[in-house]
Amino acid sequence: MYRQAPRLLIRALDGGRGGRLIGRAFSTDVPAASVEDSAFVEAWKKVAPNLEPPKTPLSFMRPRPPTPSSIPSKLTVNFVLPYQSEISNKEVDMVIVPATTGQMGVLPGHVATIAELKPGVLSVHDGNEVTKYVVSSGFAFIHANSIADIVAVEAVPVDRIDPSLVQKGLADFTQKLSSATTDLEKAEAQIGVDVHSALNAALSG
């Protein structure tokens, strides 16, 4: 009989917990999440005071790091590629990421955001030095505690791009775009044009 108790209790509490979660404030206002589910433990102790309450999924999760009450002065950036880690835990003043919605500047204290990246230039600003990378595509996760995680499939410093290859590619794909027939060909040609024009802008900007 007691074997079914955790399953039934979790199901009974899910409605309550789910309802409360929807009414919760934004992550910037919430303190670090607790590891133990106190409501569940209390309900368990009422039903089975002599048994140890089982661990719920919440206790296996690491608590969300607390949002500092005052805005930190520096942004911590992690920039990783599948084959290496470009920037790891570096404290900088600002990063500008090429989001699909446009170039997005991220300062310390930025609201928590997930941004999909388009092919473009990522620039990291620290004091007077600016490091620029050309990013092929990826995502940027900005957390409420001023940590930015940027993941990209391919990213190179701008000086490793060959301008003549970019011009040639742009001309090729523009021509392919005008002669494309099927939807898929058009999409591929459009991607080619997008990437090469972004590379072009990166070289000149």
Next chain:
Amino acid sequence: MASAAAGSSAAVPFWRAAGMTYITYSNICASLVRSCLKEPYKSEAASREKVHFAISKWADGKPEKPTVRSDSPEE
């Protein structure tokens, strides 16, 4: 996934409308960027594009001889 008839909310990106997945789009972007690199970096990058896998078809509950495919980037 969103079909061409956009009854769903967001405007789909052009590659999704053409039937491409995000991974395909992302890989195409990455290989295009790699093809525009200057020389020593370009050959290092070529190794990242290689794929090596074995496919085996199953018939009557038994695997047939696997075919090993090793594709290096060639258009």
